[in-house]
Amino acid sequence: MGKALDGVRILDFTHVQSGPTCTQLLAWFGADVIKVERVGAGDITRDQLRDIPDADSLYFTMLNGNKRSVTIDTKHAQGKGVLERLIRDCDVLVENFAPGALERMGFSWERIQALNPRMIVASVKGFGPGPYEDCKVYENVAQCVGGAASTTGFDDGPPVVSGAQIGDSGTGLHLALGIVTALYQRVHTGRGQKVLAAMQDGVLNLCRVKLRDQQRLARTGVMKEYPQYPNASFGEAVPRAGNASGGGQPGWILKCRGWETDPNAYIYFIAQAPVWERICKLIGREEWIDHPDYATPNARLPRLKEIFGEIECWTMKRSKFEAMAVLNRYDIPCGPILSMKEIATDESLRASGTIVEVDHPVRGKYLTVGNPIKLSDSPTEVMRSPLLGEHTDEVLAEFGYSHDEILALRVAGAI
Ligand code: CAO
Numbered sequence: 001m002g003k004a005l006d007g008v009r010i011l012d013f014t015h016v017q018s019g020p021t022c023t024q025l026l027a028w029f030g031a032d033v034i035k036v037e038r039v040g041a042g043d044i045t046r047d048q049l050r051d052i053p054d055a056d057s058l059y060f061t062m063l064n065g066n067k068r069s070v071t072i073d074t075k076h077a078q079g080k081g082v083l084e085r086l087i088r089d090c091d092v093l094v095e096n097f098a099p100g101a102l103e104r105m106g107f108s109w110e111r112i113q114a115l116n117p118r119m120i121v122a123s124v125k126g127f128g129p130g131p132y133e134d135c136k137v138y139e140n141v142a143q144c145v146g147g148a149a150s151t152t153g154f155d156d157g158p159p160v161v162s163g164a165q166i167g168d169s170g171t172g173l174h175l176a177l178g179i180v181t182a183l184y185q186r187v188h189t190g191r192g193q194k195v196l197a198a199m200q201d202g203v204l205n206l207c208r209v210k211l212r213d214q215q216r217l218a219r220t221g222v223m224k225e226y227p228q229y230p231n232a233s234f235g236e237a238v239p240r241a242g243n244a245s246g247g248g249q250p251g252w253i254l255k256c257r258g259w260e261t262d263p264n265a266y267i268y269f270i271a272q273a274p275v276w277e278r279i280c281k282l283i284g285r286e287e288w289i290d291h292p293d294y295a296t297p298n299a300r301l302p303r304l305k306e307i308f309g310e311i312e313c314w315t316m317k318r319s320k321f322e323a324m325a326v327l328n329r330y331d332i333p334c335g336p337i338l339s340m341k342e343i344a345t346d347e348s349l350r351a352s353g354t355i356v357e358v359d360h361p362v363r364g365k366y367l368t369v370g371n372p373i374k375l376s377d378s379p380t381e382v383m384r385s386p387l388l389g390e391h392t393d394e395v396l397a398e399f400g401y402s403h404d405e406i407l408a409l410r411v412a413g414a415i
Helices: 018-028 077-089 109-115 139-145 169-189 199-206 208-220 273-283 297-315 320-329 340-344 347-351 392-398 403-411
Strands: 009-013 032-037 068-071 092-095 120-125 194-198 251-255 266-270 334-336 355-360 364-369
Touching: 009 018, 009 077, 018 032, 018 092, 018 120, 018 169, 032 077, 068 392, 077 109, 077 403, 092 169, 120 169, 139 199, 169 194, 169 199, 194 199, 199 208, 251 297, 266 297, 266 320, 273 297, 297 320, 320 334, 347 355, 392 403
Parallel strands: 009 032, 009 092, 032 068, 092 120, 120 194
Antiparallel strands: 251 266, 266 334, 355 364
Protein backbone atom coordinates (compact mmCIF):
# COMPACT_ATOMS: atom_id res chain seq x y z
CA MET A 1 0.00 0.00 0.00
CA GLY A 2 1.25 3.51 -0.83
CA LYS A 3 1.79 6.22 1.77
CA ALA A 4 0.06 9.58 2.01
CA LEU A 5 3.25 11.59 1.48
CA ASP A 6 4.93 9.31 -1.05
CA GLY A 7 7.09 11.38 -3.38
CA VAL A 8 7.57 14.30 -0.94
CA ARG A 9 11.27 14.94 -0.30
CA ILE A 10 12.20 16.70 2.90
CA LEU A 11 15.53 18.27 3.62
CA ASP A 12 15.65 17.95 7.38
CA PHE A 13 17.91 20.37 9.21
CA THR A 14 16.23 19.78 12.52
CA HIS A 15 17.90 18.88 15.78
CA VAL A 16 17.06 18.19 19.43
CA GLN A 17 13.31 17.60 19.81
CA SER A 18 10.85 20.09 18.33
CA GLY A 19 11.89 19.85 14.68
CA PRO A 20 12.70 16.10 14.74
CA THR A 21 9.21 15.37 16.09
CA CYS A 22 7.77 17.11 13.05
CA THR A 23 9.92 15.39 10.46
CA GLN A 24 9.49 11.97 12.08
CA LEU A 25 5.73 12.36 11.67
CA LEU A 26 6.14 13.31 8.02
CA ALA A 27 8.42 10.29 7.52
CA TRP A 28 5.78 8.03 9.09
CA PHE A 29 3.31 9.39 6.56
CA GLY A 30 5.68 8.36 3.77
CA ALA A 31 7.85 11.40 3.06
CA ASP A 32 11.50 10.79 2.25
CA VAL A 33 13.18 12.64 5.12
CA ILE A 34 16.87 13.37 4.56
CA LYS A 35 18.37 14.48 7.84
CA VAL A 36 21.39 16.73 7.35
CA GLU A 37 23.84 16.46 10.23
CA ARG A 38 27.19 17.90 11.17
CA VAL A 39 30.17 15.89 9.95
CA GLY A 40 31.56 13.67 12.71
CA ALA A 41 29.15 14.95 15.35
CA GLY A 42 25.55 14.85 14.19
CA ASP A 43 22.50 15.92 16.12
CA ILE A 44 23.62 16.84 19.63
CA THR A 45 21.08 14.43 21.12
CA ARG A 46 22.91 11.42 19.67
CA ASP A 47 25.16 11.48 22.72
CA GLN A 48 22.92 13.16 25.28
CA LEU A 49 21.46 11.09 28.16
CA ARG A 50 23.13 7.94 26.87
CA ASP A 51 22.21 4.67 28.56
CA ILE A 52 24.58 2.50 26.49
CA PRO A 53 28.14 3.71 25.84
CA ASP A 54 28.76 4.44 22.15
CA ALA A 55 25.17 3.78 21.10
CA ASP A 56 22.94 6.60 19.89
CA SER A 57 20.82 7.71 22.83
CA LEU A 58 17.15 6.90 23.19
CA TYR A 59 16.60 10.65 23.03
CA PHE A 60 17.86 10.54 19.45
CA THR A 61 16.57 7.16 18.35
CA MET A 62 13.00 7.84 19.50
CA LEU A 63 12.77 11.09 17.53
CA ASN A 64 14.48 10.16 14.30
CA GLY A 65 12.98 6.90 13.10
CA ASN A 66 12.23 6.37 9.41
CA LYS A 67 14.74 9.08 8.35
CA ARG A 68 17.92 8.90 6.29
CA SER A 69 21.04 10.58 7.65
CA VAL A 70 23.57 12.47 5.55
CA THR A 71 26.50 14.45 6.90
CA ILE A 72 27.34 17.74 5.22
CA ASP A 73 29.50 20.58 6.51
CA THR A 74 27.22 23.43 5.60
CA LYS A 75 29.95 25.96 6.31
CA HIS A 76 32.34 24.34 3.83
CA ALA A 77 32.23 25.82 0.30
CA GLN A 78 31.82 22.41 -1.31
CA GLY A 79 29.30 21.41 1.34
CA LYS A 80 27.24 24.45 0.39
CA GLY A 81 27.39 23.26 -3.21
CA VAL A 82 25.94 19.90 -2.19
CA LEU A 83 23.21 21.62 -0.23
CA GLU A 84 22.27 23.76 -3.21
CA ARG A 85 21.75 20.66 -5.28
CA LEU A 86 19.59 19.09 -2.57
CA ILE A 87 17.55 22.29 -2.23
CA ARG A 88 16.86 22.36 -5.97
CA ASP A 89 15.30 18.90 -5.87
CA CYS A 90 13.53 18.73 -2.51
CA ASP A 91 10.03 19.92 -1.62
CA VAL A 92 10.46 21.09 1.94
CA LEU A 93 13.34 22.37 4.07
CA VAL A 94 12.65 22.08 7.80
CA GLU A 95 14.88 23.68 10.41
CA ASN A 96 14.89 24.64 14.04
CA PHE A 97 18.22 26.39 14.35
CA ALA A 98 18.69 29.35 16.58
CA PRO A 99 17.35 32.50 14.89
CA GLY A 100 19.62 33.62 12.05
CA ALA A 101 21.69 30.41 11.77
CA LEU A 102 20.28 29.39 8.38
CA GLU A 103 20.97 32.89 7.01
CA ARG A 104 24.50 32.77 8.43
CA MET A 105 25.00 29.52 6.48
CA GLY A 106 24.12 31.52 3.37
CA PHE A 107 20.63 30.12 2.89
CA SER A 108 18.22 33.02 3.33
CA TRP A 109 14.61 32.66 2.17
CA GLU A 110 15.46 34.72 -0.91
CA ARG A 111 18.43 32.50 -1.78
CA ILE A 112 16.39 29.32 -1.32
CA GLN A 113 13.58 30.76 -3.44
CA ALA A 114 16.06 31.59 -6.19
CA LEU A 115 17.28 27.99 -6.13
CA ASN A 116 13.81 26.45 -5.93
CA PRO A 117 10.64 28.58 -6.00
CA ARG A 118 8.55 25.54 -5.06
CA MET A 119 10.49 24.96 -1.84
CA ILE A 120 8.55 25.24 1.42
CA VAL A 121 10.79 26.50 4.23
CA ALA A 122 9.45 25.50 7.62
CA SER A 123 10.91 26.71 10.90
CA VAL A 124 10.44 26.26 14.60
CA LYS A 125 11.57 29.25 16.58
CA GLY A 126 11.15 30.06 20.26
CA PHE A 127 9.21 33.26 19.66
CA GLY A 128 7.44 34.88 16.75
CA PRO A 129 8.26 38.42 15.61
CA GLY A 130 8.73 40.82 18.53
CA PRO A 131 11.18 41.67 21.27
CA TYR A 132 12.29 38.06 21.86
CA GLU A 133 12.52 36.80 18.30
CA ASP A 134 16.31 36.40 18.47
CA CYS A 135 16.27 34.28 21.63
CA LYS A 136 17.17 30.60 21.84
CA VAL A 137 14.45 28.57 23.50
CA TYR A 138 14.14 25.12 25.03
CA GLU A 139 11.05 23.15 26.08
CA ASN A 140 10.55 24.46 29.58
CA VAL A 141 11.20 28.05 28.56
CA ALA A 142 8.34 27.67 26.07
CA GLN A 143 6.07 26.24 28.74
CA CYS A 144 6.84 29.25 30.91
CA VAL A 145 6.32 31.93 28.26
CA GLY A 146 3.30 30.25 26.69
CA GLY A 147 1.15 30.36 29.83
CA ALA A 148 1.40 26.69 30.81
CA ALA A 149 3.66 27.01 33.87
CA SER A 150 1.75 29.83 35.54
CA THR A 151 -1.45 27.80 35.32
CA THR A 152 -0.03 24.40 36.29
CA GLY A 153 0.50 23.17 39.85
CA PHE A 154 -1.23 23.96 43.09
CA ASP A 155 -2.26 27.31 44.47
CA ASP A 156 0.15 27.15 47.39
CA GLY A 157 3.16 26.08 45.33
CA PRO A 158 5.41 27.49 42.61
CA PRO A 159 4.64 27.28 38.88
CA VAL A 160 5.15 23.77 37.50
CA VAL A 161 6.18 22.50 34.06
CA SER A 162 4.45 19.50 32.57
CA GLY A 163 6.12 16.21 31.65
CA ALA A 164 4.27 16.40 28.35
CA GLN A 165 6.65 18.15 25.96
CA ILE A 166 4.11 20.61 24.71
CA GLY A 167 6.79 23.17 23.84
CA ASP A 168 8.91 20.87 21.70
CA SER A 169 6.77 17.99 20.47
CA GLY A 170 3.66 20.18 20.60
CA THR A 171 5.27 22.75 18.32
CA GLY A 172 6.59 19.99 16.07
CA LEU A 173 3.00 18.86 15.59
CA HIS A 174 1.93 22.40 14.73
CA LEU A 175 4.76 22.68 12.22
CA ALA A 176 3.85 19.38 10.57
CA LEU A 177 0.33 20.62 10.00
CA GLY A 178 1.70 23.87 8.57
CA ILE A 179 3.89 21.91 6.16
CA VAL A 180 1.19 19.63 4.78
CA THR A 181 -1.11 22.65 4.47
CA ALA A 182 1.55 24.52 2.49
CA LEU A 183 2.10 21.43 0.32
CA TYR A 184 -1.63 21.39 -0.38
CA GLN A 185 -1.69 25.08 -1.28
CA ARG A 186 1.31 24.55 -3.56
CA VAL A 187 -0.80 22.16 -5.64
CA HIS A 188 -2.86 25.22 -6.66
CA THR A 189 -0.25 27.98 -6.65
CA GLY A 190 2.86 26.10 -7.73
CA ARG A 191 4.81 28.18 -5.18
CA GLY A 192 6.53 27.42 -1.92
CA GLN A 193 6.08 29.56 1.17
CA LYS A 194 7.51 30.11 4.64
CA VAL A 195 5.94 28.22 7.54
CA LEU A 196 6.69 29.39 11.05
CA ALA A 197 5.65 27.67 14.28
CA ALA A 198 6.82 29.60 17.32
CA MET A 199 7.05 27.57 20.52
CA GLN A 200 5.43 30.32 22.61
CA ASP A 201 2.49 30.40 20.19
CA GLY A 202 2.20 26.60 20.12
CA VAL A 203 2.08 26.36 23.92
CA LEU A 204 -0.41 29.20 24.13
CA ASN A 205 -2.59 27.46 21.55
CA LEU A 206 -2.62 24.40 23.78
CA CYS A 207 -3.39 26.64 26.77
CA ARG A 208 -6.23 28.53 25.16
CA VAL A 209 -8.71 27.44 27.83
CA LYS A 210 -6.62 29.39 30.32
CA LEU A 211 -6.91 32.55 28.22
CA ARG A 212 -10.63 31.82 28.18
CA ASP A 213 -10.50 31.72 31.98
CA GLN A 214 -8.49 34.94 32.16
CA GLN A 215 -11.31 36.77 30.42
CA ARG A 216 -13.97 35.10 32.57
CA LEU A 217 -12.01 36.08 35.68
CA ALA A 218 -11.66 39.68 34.51
CA ARG A 219 -15.41 39.90 33.94
CA THR A 220 -16.76 38.05 36.98
CA GLY A 221 -13.89 37.92 39.50
CA VAL A 222 -14.54 34.25 40.22
CA MET A 223 -14.34 30.84 38.56
CA LYS A 224 -16.56 28.45 40.39
CA GLU A 225 -15.04 25.23 39.07
CA TYR A 226 -11.59 26.18 40.43
CA PRO A 227 -10.50 24.73 43.80
CA GLN A 228 -10.09 28.29 45.11
CA TYR A 229 -13.88 28.62 45.14
CA PRO A 230 -15.58 29.25 47.51
CA ASN A 231 -13.05 29.37 50.36
CA ALA A 232 -10.06 31.23 48.91
CA SER A 233 -9.77 34.45 46.97
CA PHE A 234 -8.89 35.02 43.33
CA GLY A 235 -6.23 37.47 42.23
CA GLU A 236 -5.99 39.24 38.90
CA ALA A 237 -4.52 36.36 36.91
CA VAL A 238 -5.72 32.80 36.32
CA PRO A 239 -4.45 30.79 39.29
CA ARG A 240 -3.06 27.26 39.33
CA ALA A 241 -6.00 24.89 39.42
CA GLY A 242 -4.39 21.77 40.81
CA ASN A 243 -6.11 18.80 39.23
CA ALA A 244 -9.39 20.53 38.47
CA SER A 245 -10.82 19.77 35.08
CA GLY A 246 -10.26 22.47 32.49
CA GLY A 247 -13.77 22.09 31.12
CA GLY A 248 -17.40 22.26 32.15
CA GLN A 249 -17.50 18.91 33.97
CA PRO A 250 -15.75 18.93 37.37
CA GLY A 251 -12.94 16.44 37.90
CA TRP A 252 -10.19 15.60 40.39
CA ILE A 253 -7.53 13.00 41.07
CA LEU A 254 -8.58 10.58 43.79
CA LYS A 255 -6.67 8.06 45.85
CA CYS A 256 -7.12 4.36 45.15
CA ARG A 257 -6.17 1.32 47.17
CA GLY A 258 -2.42 1.21 47.74
CA TRP A 259 -1.83 4.95 47.41
CA GLU A 260 0.23 4.96 50.63
CA THR A 261 3.07 3.09 48.91
CA ASP A 262 2.35 3.36 45.18
CA PRO A 263 2.80 6.92 43.88
CA ASN A 264 0.48 6.17 40.96
CA ALA A 265 -2.40 4.48 42.78
CA TYR A 266 -4.82 7.24 41.79
CA ILE A 267 -7.64 7.72 39.34
CA TYR A 268 -8.96 10.79 37.56
CA PHE A 269 -12.67 11.01 38.22
CA ILE A 270 -15.09 13.21 36.31
CA ALA A 271 -18.35 14.01 38.06
CA GLN A 272 -20.15 14.33 34.76
CA ALA A 273 -23.61 15.86 35.13
CA PRO A 274 -25.53 13.32 33.00
CA VAL A 275 -24.37 10.46 35.23
CA TRP A 276 -24.77 12.21 38.57
CA GLU A 277 -27.54 9.89 39.67
CA ARG A 278 -25.38 6.83 38.95
CA ILE A 279 -22.46 8.32 40.87
CA CYS A 280 -24.69 8.92 43.90
CA LYS A 281 -26.04 5.36 43.81
CA LEU A 282 -22.60 3.85 43.35
CA ILE A 283 -21.06 5.62 46.34
CA GLY A 284 -24.15 5.13 48.48
CA ARG A 285 -25.28 8.77 48.63
CA GLU A 286 -28.73 8.38 47.04
CA GLU A 287 -30.00 11.32 49.11
CA TRP A 288 -27.86 13.67 46.96
CA ILE A 289 -29.84 12.80 43.83
CA ASP A 290 -32.74 15.13 44.65
CA HIS A 291 -31.26 17.25 47.42
CA PRO A 292 -31.29 20.93 46.33
CA ASP A 293 -27.66 21.37 47.53
CA TYR A 294 -26.44 18.60 45.20
CA ALA A 295 -29.02 17.93 42.50
CA THR A 296 -27.78 20.44 39.91
CA PRO A 297 -24.28 21.16 38.57
CA ASN A 298 -24.44 24.76 39.85
CA ALA A 299 -25.52 23.68 43.32
CA ARG A 300 -22.58 21.26 43.45
CA LEU A 301 -19.87 23.79 42.53
CA PRO A 302 -19.28 25.17 46.06
CA ARG A 303 -19.32 21.59 47.40
CA LEU A 304 -16.89 19.90 45.03
CA LYS A 305 -14.30 19.30 47.73
CA GLU A 306 -16.82 17.50 49.92
CA ILE A 307 -18.25 15.57 46.95
CA PHE A 308 -14.87 14.37 45.73
CA GLY A 309 -13.97 13.50 49.32
CA GLU A 310 -16.99 11.18 49.47
CA ILE A 311 -16.21 9.65 46.09
CA GLU A 312 -12.64 9.10 47.24
CA CYS A 313 -13.91 7.03 50.18
CA TRP A 314 -15.28 4.72 47.47
CA THR A 315 -12.21 4.73 45.19
CA MET A 316 -9.81 4.12 48.11
CA LYS A 317 -11.37 0.70 48.65
CA ARG A 318 -10.47 -0.37 45.09
CA SER A 319 -7.39 -0.57 42.94
CA LYS A 320 -7.30 2.00 40.15
CA PHE A 321 -8.06 -0.73 37.61
CA GLU A 322 -10.97 -2.14 39.61
CA ALA A 323 -12.38 1.36 39.99
CA MET A 324 -11.96 1.96 36.25
CA ALA A 325 -13.80 -1.28 35.42
CA VAL A 326 -16.76 -0.51 37.69
CA LEU A 327 -17.03 3.16 36.71
CA ASN A 328 -17.01 2.31 33.03
CA ARG A 329 -19.84 -0.13 33.58
CA TYR A 330 -21.84 2.90 34.74
CA ASP A 331 -20.56 5.10 31.91
CA ILE A 332 -18.77 7.39 34.38
CA PRO A 333 -15.71 9.00 32.72
CA CYS A 334 -12.47 8.24 34.54
CA GLY A 335 -8.85 7.27 33.94
CA PRO A 336 -6.27 5.50 36.08
CA ILE A 337 -2.95 7.27 36.57
CA LEU A 338 -0.69 5.05 34.47
CA SER A 339 3.01 4.94 35.17
CA MET A 340 5.47 4.78 32.27
CA LYS A 341 6.26 1.24 33.42
CA GLU A 342 2.62 0.27 32.96
CA ILE A 343 2.43 2.05 29.61
CA ALA A 344 5.58 0.32 28.36
CA THR A 345 3.98 -3.08 28.90
CA ASP A 346 0.44 -2.18 27.86
CA GLU A 347 -0.68 -4.83 25.38
CA SER A 348 -3.32 -2.74 23.65
CA LEU A 349 -0.85 0.07 22.95
CA ARG A 350 1.51 -2.49 21.43
CA ALA A 351 -1.30 -4.02 19.37
CA SER A 352 -2.36 -0.64 17.98
CA GLY A 353 1.18 0.34 17.00
CA THR A 354 1.32 3.23 19.45
CA ILE A 355 4.17 1.53 21.30
CA VAL A 356 6.59 -0.22 18.97
CA GLU A 357 9.76 -2.23 19.49
CA VAL A 358 12.42 -1.68 16.86
CA ASP A 359 15.84 -3.21 16.37
CA HIS A 360 18.94 -1.05 16.11
CA PRO A 361 22.29 -2.36 14.85
CA VAL A 362 24.24 -0.85 17.77
CA ARG A 363 21.84 -0.59 20.70
CA GLY A 364 19.67 -3.63 19.94
CA LYS A 365 15.96 -3.55 20.64
CA TYR A 366 14.30 -0.43 22.02
CA LEU A 367 10.80 0.82 22.56
CA THR A 368 9.51 3.88 20.82
CA VAL A 369 6.22 5.69 20.52
CA GLY A 370 4.75 4.96 17.12
CA ASN A 371 2.56 7.20 15.04
CA PRO A 372 -0.30 8.47 17.20
CA ILE A 373 -2.22 9.43 14.05
CA LYS A 374 -3.65 6.44 12.20
CA LEU A 375 -4.57 6.75 8.53
CA SER A 376 -6.53 3.81 7.12
CA ASP A 377 -4.95 4.13 3.65
CA SER A 378 -1.46 5.06 4.83
CA PRO A 379 -0.34 2.63 7.52
CA THR A 380 2.82 3.46 9.41
CA GLU A 381 5.77 1.08 9.61
CA VAL A 382 8.00 2.37 12.35
CA MET A 383 11.67 1.93 11.49
CA ARG A 384 14.84 2.50 13.45
CA SER A 385 16.77 5.76 13.43
CA PRO A 386 19.72 6.04 11.05
CA LEU A 387 23.36 5.88 12.09
CA LEU A 388 25.28 9.11 11.59
CA GLY A 389 25.85 9.60 7.87
CA GLU A 390 24.51 6.14 7.09
CA HIS A 391 22.92 7.34 3.86
CA THR A 392 25.34 10.03 2.69
CA ASP A 393 26.64 8.05 -0.30
CA GLU A 394 23.23 6.66 -1.20
CA VAL A 395 21.53 10.09 -1.14
CA LEU A 396 24.30 11.89 -2.99
CA ALA A 397 24.25 9.20 -5.68
CA GLU A 398 20.49 9.73 -6.05
CA PHE A 399 21.13 13.44 -6.53
CA GLY A 400 23.56 12.72 -9.38
CA TYR A 401 26.96 12.55 -7.68
CA SER A 402 29.36 9.95 -9.03
CA HIS A 403 31.37 7.65 -6.80
CA ASP A 404 34.54 9.70 -7.48
CA GLU A 405 32.81 13.01 -6.72
CA ILE A 406 31.56 11.64 -3.42
CA LEU A 407 35.07 10.47 -2.56
CA ALA A 408 36.51 13.89 -3.41
CA LEU A 409 33.91 15.63 -1.21
CA ARG A 410 34.82 13.30 1.64
CA VAL A 411 38.54 13.90 1.24
CA ALA A 412 37.88 17.66 1.22
CA GLY A 413 35.93 17.33 4.51
CA ALA A 414 32.70 18.66 2.99
CA ILE A 415 30.62 15.57 3.80
N1 CAO B 1 27.42 21.92 9.30
C1 CAO B 1 28.04 22.98 9.83
N2 CAO B 1 27.48 23.75 10.80
C2 CAO B 1 26.25 23.40 11.22
C3 CAO B 1 25.54 22.30 10.70
C4 CAO B 1 26.19 21.54 9.69
N3 CAO B 1 25.61 20.48 9.14
N4 CAO B 1 24.36 22.20 11.32
C5 CAO B 1 24.32 23.21 12.21
N5 CAO B 1 25.43 23.93 12.16
C6 CAO B 1 25.80 25.12 12.93
C7 CAO B 1 24.84 26.25 12.70
O1 CAO B 1 25.08 26.87 11.48
C8 CAO B 1 25.12 27.11 13.90
O2 CAO B 1 26.26 27.89 13.64
P1 CAO B 1 26.33 29.50 13.89
O3 CAO B 1 25.81 29.75 15.26
O4 CAO B 1 27.79 29.76 13.74
O5 CAO B 1 25.52 30.14 12.85
C9 CAO B 1 25.53 26.10 14.97
O6 CAO B 1 25.67 24.85 14.30
C10 CAO B 1 24.61 25.89 16.13
O7 CAO B 1 23.24 25.97 15.78
P2 CAO B 1 22.18 26.43 16.89
O8 CAO B 1 22.50 27.82 17.32
O9 CAO B 1 20.83 26.19 16.35
O10 CAO B 1 22.45 25.39 18.05
P3 CAO B 1 22.59 25.64 19.63
O11 CAO B 1 22.97 24.32 20.19
O12 CAO B 1 23.46 26.78 19.97
O13 CAO B 1 21.11 26.01 20.10
C11 CAO B 1 18.74 25.65 20.35
C12 CAO B 1 20.14 25.03 20.25
C13 CAO B 1 17.74 24.53 20.37
C14 CAO B 1 18.63 26.47 21.63
C15 CAO B 1 18.51 26.56 19.13
O14 CAO B 1 18.75 25.82 17.96
C16 CAO B 1 17.11 27.16 19.07
O15 CAO B 1 16.77 28.08 19.80
N6 CAO B 1 16.28 26.67 18.13
C17 CAO B 1 14.98 27.19 17.88
C18 CAO B 1 14.01 26.79 18.95
C19 CAO B 1 13.92 25.31 19.14
O16 CAO B 1 13.66 24.55 18.24
N7 CAO B 1 14.07 24.89 20.39
C20 CAO B 1 13.75 23.53 20.76
C21 CAO B 1 14.92 22.71 20.87
S1 CAO B 1 14.44 21.22 21.67
O17 CAO B 1 14.30 21.61 23.26
